[in-house]
Amino acid sequence: MASSSLGSSIPAPEAVQLLVSSLADDSSVVREASMASLRDIASLNPLLVLDCCYAVSRGGRRRFGNMAGVFQVMAFSVGALEEGESDAVFMGKLAKIATAEIISSKELNADWQRQASGLLVSIGTHFPDLMMEEIFLHLSGPATASPAMVQILADFATSDALQFTPRLKGVLSRVLPILGNVRDLHRPIFANAFKCWSQAVWLYITDLTSDSPLDSDVMSFLNSVFELLLRVWAVSRDHKVRVSTVEALGQMVGLITRTQLKSALPRLIPAILELYKKDHDDALLATCSLHSLLNASLLSESGPPLLDFEDLTIVLSTLLPVIGINSESKRCSGISVGRKTYNEVQRCFLTVGLVYPEDLFTFLLNKCKLKEDPLTFGALCILKHLLPRLFEAWHSKRPLLVDTARSLLDEQSLAVRKALSELIVVMASHCYLAGPSGELFVEYLVHHSAIGESENLKAKGEPVSPSQLRAVCGKGLLLLTVTIPEMEYMKLQYILWPFLLKMIIPKIYTGAVASVCRCISELCRRRSSTTPMLIECKARADIPSPEELFTRLVVLLHNPLAKDQLASQILTVLGYLSPLFPKNISMFWQDEIPKMKAYVFDTEDLQLDPTYQETWDDMIINFLAESLDVTQDADWVISLGNAFAKQYILYTPDDDHAALLHRCIGILLQKVNDRAYVRDKIDWMYEQADISIPANRLGLAKAMGLVAASHLDTVLEKLKIIVDNVGQSIFQRILSLFSESYKTEDSDDIHAALALMYGYAAKYAPSSVIEARIDALVGTNMLSRLLHVRQQTAKQAVITAIDLLGRAVINAAETGATFPLKRRDQMLDYILTLMGRDENEGFAESSLEVLHTQALALNACTTLVSVEPKLTIETRNRVMKATLGFFALPNDPSDVISPLIDNLVTLLCAILLTSGEDGRSRAEQLLHLLRQLDQYVSSPIDYQRKRGCVAVHEMLLKFRKLCVGGYCALGCSGDCPHRKYADRSMQGNFSNLPSVFLFPDREVLCLGDRIITYLPRCADTNSEVRKISAQILDQFFSISLSLPKAVLSSGLDSEDSYKALSSLEDVIAILKSDASIDPSEVFNRIVSSICALLTEDELVAALNSCTAAICDKIRQSAEGAIQAVTEFVSRRGSQLSENDIARTTQSLLSAAVHITDKNLRVEAIGAISALAENTQPAIVFNEVLATAGRDIVTKDITRMRGGWPMQDAFYAFSQHTELSVLFMEHLISILNRSSLVKGDSHKGENSSSSSETHVEDDILQAAIFALTAFFRGGGKIGKKAVEKSYSSLVGALTLQLGSCHGLASSGQQDPLRVLLTSFQAFCECVGDLEMGKILARNGEQREKEKWVDLIGDIAGCISIKRPKEVRHICLILTKALNRPQRFQREAAAAALSEFIRYSGDFSSVMEKMVEALCRHVSDDSPTVRRLCLRGLVQMPSACMNHYTTQVIGVTLALLDDLDESVQLTAVSCLLMVIESASNDAVEPILLNLSVRLRNLQVSMDPKMRANAFSALGALSKYAIGGQREGFVEQIHSSLPRLIVHLHDDDPSIRKACRVTLKQFAPLVDIINYSALYDTRAFGSDDRTDYENFVRDLSKHLVQESERVDTYMASTIQAFDAPWPVIQANAIHFSTTMLSLSEDQHIISLYYPQVFETLVSKMTRSQDSVVRAACSSAFGLLLRSSRSTLWRGARLDRSDSGRKSNDPESVKK
Secondary structure, three states: OHHHHHHHHOOHHHHHHHHHHHOOOOOHHHHHHHHHHHHHHHHHOHHHHHHHHHHHHOOOOOOOOOHHHHHHHHHHHHHHOOOOOOOHHHHHHHHHHHHHHHHOOOOOOOHHHHHHHHHHHHHHHHOHHHHHHHHHHHHOOOOOHHHHHHHHHHHHHHHOHHHHHHHHHHHHHHHHHHHHHOOOOOHHHHHHHHHHHHHHHHHHHHHOOOOOOOOHHHHHHHHHHHHHHHHOHHHOOOHHHHHHHHHHHHHHOOOOOHHHHHHHHHHHHHHHHHOOOOOHHHHHHHHHHHHHHHHHHHOOOOOOOOOOHHHHHHHHHHHHHHHHHHOHHHHOOOOOHHHHHHHHHHHHHHHHHHHOHHHHHHHHHHHHHHOOHHHHHHHHHHHHHHOOOOHHHHHHHHHHHHHHHHHOOOOOOHHHHHHHHHHHHHHHHOOOOOHHHHHHHHHHHHHHHOOOOOOOOOOOOOOOOHHHHHHHHHHHHHHHHHOOOHHHHHHHHHHHOOHHHHOOOOHHHHHHHHHHHHHHHHHHHHOOOOHHHHHHHHHOOOOOOHHHHHHHHHHHOOOOOOHHHHHHHHHHHHHHHHHHOOOOHHHHHHHHHHHHHHHOOOHHHHHOOOOHHHHHHHHHHHHHHHHHHHHOOHHHHHHHHHHHHHHHHHOOOOOHHHHHHHHHHHHHHHOOOOHHHHHHHHHHHHHHOOOOOHHHHHHHHHHHHHHHOOOHHHHHHHHHHHHHHOOOOHHHHHHHHHOHHHHHHHHHHHHHHHHHHHHHHHHHOOHHHHHHHHHHHHHOOHHHHHHHOOOHHHHHHHHHHHHHHHHHHHHHHHOOOOOOOOOHHHHHHHHHHHOOOOOOOOOOOOOHHHHHHHHHHHHHHHHHHOOOOOOOHHHHHHHHHHHHHHHHOOOOOHHHHHHHHHHHHHHHHHHHHOOOOOHHHHHHHHHHHHHHHHHHHOOOOHHHHHHHHHHHHHHHHHHHHHHOOOOOOOOOOOOOOOOOOOOHHHHOOOOOOOHHHHOOOOHHHOHHHHHHHHHHHHHOOOHHHHHHHHHHHHHHHHHHHHOOOHHHHOOOOHHHHHHHHHHHHHHHHHHHHOOOOOHHHHHHHHHHHHHHHOOHHHHHHHHHOHHHHHOOOOHHHHHHHHHHHHHHHHHHHHHOOHHHHHHHHHHHHHHHHHOOOHHHHHHHHHHHHHHHHHOOHHHHHHHHHHHHHHHHHHOOHHHOOOOOHHHHHHHHHOOOHHHHHHHHHHHHHHHHHOOOOOOHHHOOOOOOOHHHHHHHHHHHHHHHHHHHHHHHHOOHHHHHHHHHOHHHHHHHHHHHHHHHHHHHHOOOOHHHHHHHHHHHHHHHHHOOHHHHHHHHHHOOOOOHHHHHHHHHHHHHHHHHHOHHHHHHHHHHHHHHOOOOOHHHHHHHHHHHHHHHHHOOOOHHHHHHHHHHHHHHHHOOOHHHHHHHHHHHHOOOHHHHHHHHHHHHHHHHHHOOOOOHHHHHHHHHHHHHHOOOOOHHHHHHHHHHHHHHHHHHOOOOOHHHHHHHHHHHHHHHHHOOOOOHHHHHHHHHHHHHHHHHHHHOOOHHHHHHHHHHHHHHHHHOOOOOOHHHHHOHHHHOOOHHHHHHHHHHHHHHHHHHOOOHHHHHHHHHHHHHOOOHHHHHHHHHHHHHHHHHOOOHHHHHHHHHHHHHHHHHHHHHOOOHHHHHHHHHHHHHHHHHOOOOHHHHOOOOOOOHHHHHOOHHHHHO
């Protein structure tokens, strides 16, 4: 009875009303929650939901803002109604509301209208007649209502075709009368409805074939509708109407009678075709309708076709252009609209072809003959598609198709060409190609396989690109030879062979040669023997001769990277065609062709070689030359030459093939003995050449050179004629007066060609006859005339020619024909002039062509320098001035710059090799060159250093070859067994002179200066520079030790020197073999070796010159120089005199002053310390102190760039025993006399005098800097001095840190900065980098918490690093707690709170610390109070056991402190204490602690709440004695709060609650309670998971706990929590327990209260999360109620409208 009374008293209608009202909430979260709850409730009591929705819906959109949501809920509710449960009257009311809303607006597709339509469709599933009657009422009403009603009927037909179709007659009977009045705006809706209805009928017929719904009345209606649509709507002016009408008619054509269909065809077909004219986007729809029409008209089983082919011609003619519009879309990924349209068109033609195949064939051919591009293209595509499908029907029509295709071969449209090419391939596969026509089609494919992108196209906007056409034809051509079946292939091969050979020669087919060659190779491969094929080839007169084929293919070999592997394909074809050529050539090609194919096989690898093209061209020429040699047939060679001569018409002058053709003719003429023939072909070559094109010009020159190898006089005769004709034409002279461009360009080209031809003639001409020709050429003014060229390509040609002349002289000398080159210096001037470089012009702004010219010029200079006579000093200086600046060129473009630099290095080496007459002059020449390169060797730019080092190394290699005499590696002279003789060829005629003339003295090499210059490069950042510089040093010492008596005169031990040199060479070997070796180790070994190799004078010179090395712009190199100096003075400092020491110190100080990098300066000062340590320190100190004194007086040392160098000197001095002791004693005395921060007691004291004050300030300032420097020195001795006073320093600095922060808080920052600097230096000194980082990070923080934490962090670091010092420090700080200065007490408390953690071994000290901390928890400063408490709880556990009761008592007292920060500290400390506290210490105050913690759980501070929850959970382990029962009561009182805070906004609170709940689990007597905490939902932060966990937990609580009453009461209190999310959690938890509870007392007591609260929150809360929780709670309560009475509850519909729209009635 209680349950029944409760069920009857549940205000379910009121709750549902609120939920429905919430559908209009501003928050989407609330709306979604309300919607979900209403769905749940609707599944249990759909009528109640419908009543409430009905109540709010009667006001319409004007009174309710979310009618779409209401209608959606109503539709779901109607769908949830069971059979017999629904009320037809009520459904009728709902239908009226929906229809009323629909017709209340002129809109037709609003969201609320769609949902209202959905409601009507749902009603129709239960009461289709009722729904239709309601719709029928409005069909005959206002015109604005009819479209919406018809759309609903369409939706209903789509959703439930089986119920709709039997009622189609009624629908049509009511719709048909109003069709005539439908406006164009609404006609698409009606047309769409007829389409849907027709689809429903087809579905009904498919599912229920025995019961046809199409009786005579329906057919009559359909016929009437069809006629109306066809006659009126299909011809509407509105495009949308026409489109939708055609779509509907397409679905209806299968439903109407054949008679009507036949009569409708004359109108229907034009209506469909009309859609193609305006908008291509409608093509798919129209084509689908057309396909349906054709199927119904032509393929019907009930009678003959309704359309003759003549009637179809207009249809087919309309469809053909559609193919062209949509063909390209067919290639798009996925099934695009265009592709669907294309396929539908093909289906339409196939449908027609199945009925009228011959007529369709004729039709398509006629369209092709019209030569209208769209029609032709479409017809070709259709033919291609239908030919395989209608092959039998069209078999007899083959000649007609062939003729038609032939007539289209001249079409210009790319689309037509592509379609025709595809058709040709299909025709070939079906035996359509034969005889001449077949060859014509094959040639068509070849022609278009060669089509280029730049060809003149008929229309720029064509959908087909030339590349697409080329790809189609290439593939089609290959298909003819590869994929054709064997029978067809045997027929086809007679067309392809030997016809394809004709396709190789024509120029227009050049682009297709690769495809043609591949086809020829395939034909030859598939034939068992090539002999019959070759016979056929020779039998046909129209086939090119073998010579023509060979010359054409050889020239086309030029590009090894050509597309489609052209070179490889040509070589394969040549192999197959080898029987066509003279005997012996076949065997040669069998060996050579595979090699050439292998070279071009991997094109990617080939491109890595920058000279691949030149190499490949040389291979082609050699291939041709050897082929000519093996033939031994002079007549055939002449015939081949004639064939080559005819090739010029096939290539344009700017084509690189033309240049190769020149060379082919040149090598051929080299093999010919007929001088007249040679002269004739040379003339022909020159006539055909275009010398204005550099590549063609170069090819011509190389060809002339090849000819000159056998016919030098003939070539020179031709060149003389050209020279004589230059500028002789009167017409040219007149033009030159008026046209500067004409004169320059024409003259440049001629002179460039002449120069190259002379040069290559000299290169290839026999050495025995070249001297007289070169002398004659140089002796004339010919070369001077070439200097006037202006174009860079012309300059390059002239420079190349001069270089070739010089090389010809060198080559002649190598063969024994030695002679000097006359006017060599003048020719060098020519080259420098042609470089086009002015003295004032920069080296960084050169174009690529200019750079290329300069690279060639450097190469030519090298050649000229290398020939006799020797280079003079003036010429040398002129050349170097003009060329050295190239070292500064940027690195890019590397392919141009790298060769240029290589040429420059080679030039410098050549200058060195050819200069000087004796050893001393050569050494001076070397030093001159090296000093010129110093600026690049020490450049800050990486690539410049590398270039400079490479140049130096290369010159040393050359110099060593010149200067190494007949002395062995150990320095022996005479006939010793170790003797190594020098290369006599390098000594010239000096073998009989004394050694002083041959070899320089060691002093001339200036090794000290040179070594200190290159030594920094051994530590360079660039690994290549390091390797090269090490080799440079090795070369220097190898040269020096190789000189006569070099070791004996140096004062060094010869054996030690050679050991050191051997060690240096070992290092170099390691560098070359192992790139991973440590660079520092390598450098150390290099320095060690050099130190042993330098003489005393060289050592002093190196040290005195070390400033530049230490100031090197590369940091790593500078460090290396410093390291080297340190090593030198460490090992050999005893050899230095006082003057040497003073000069070296000044050099090091000068370097330190100029170094801006702090670390480098420190290292330089370290070298000074090393100098002092290993020499006479007094001298070093005097120099340093003198410099420091001057700086203090004259400079602001705090603002010096890079810092004060003397400060770094102090760092270095602190590392030495003597210096550090004296220095530390002085600083301690200053520290004892002065205080960094003056106290208040000193404010009134007067200073003795102004000067003394200044002096004291200066001393104090110096002492502070010195103290900082001392701390930062890092030396062991200095560190020991600090260690002695470590405790005192820490105590004083810590207390002063507190005072200075107090001053900083008042705005005085300077004392704090000074102190922090010293403190950080102290950290560095003692090695505590972590403490230094702490100071650097937080040292200047003004906030109290920051600097208090800073002191604590410092204390922690000290305790970890220096545990033995803690005792003394704690004693100092414990006494400091009694100081009057508050900031110092706070600093002491902060430090002690951390030090106490590490004071467990000091019992007496610990007792004093605990006593002091407990005493000061009542300090006036809250900071001191909380720090003292924090210190108490951080004492070691061993001590804590002794003081636990005392500490907990202090903590309990501070839980009630007035300062919230102290309270928070107390809670945190309580957590720490109870982790290890004994039960005896906690149990007496367990309940007091619990009560205070529960009070803190409602704090607004999230940290406080989190800690309070955690502390309460931690106390649970002490509930084991008499306090257990009381503590369990505390748990149950806190459990609801924990659960609602389990999904708090703060993640720390969520975590604390999870941990606490797990700790409470053993004390809560519920089965499987703890298992809930292992689920994923418990640990998740997602709200859905939280709600699931609360549901599972509530099940356990309700079933097994007797405290549900307590939980409910506590949870309801949380409804008023200040946090919205907690309110929402409390609502969810309470309603979940109520929904699961079976206790009638609980339900009767709290159900009304909760409901009332939910209603209040729902209507008044401003937080969406609360309102959403209320919405979900309503659904949860109603869905899960134990009573079923409310499920029958209904809303009083008489006043529901008033109540639902009156907010006050809801609240009541």
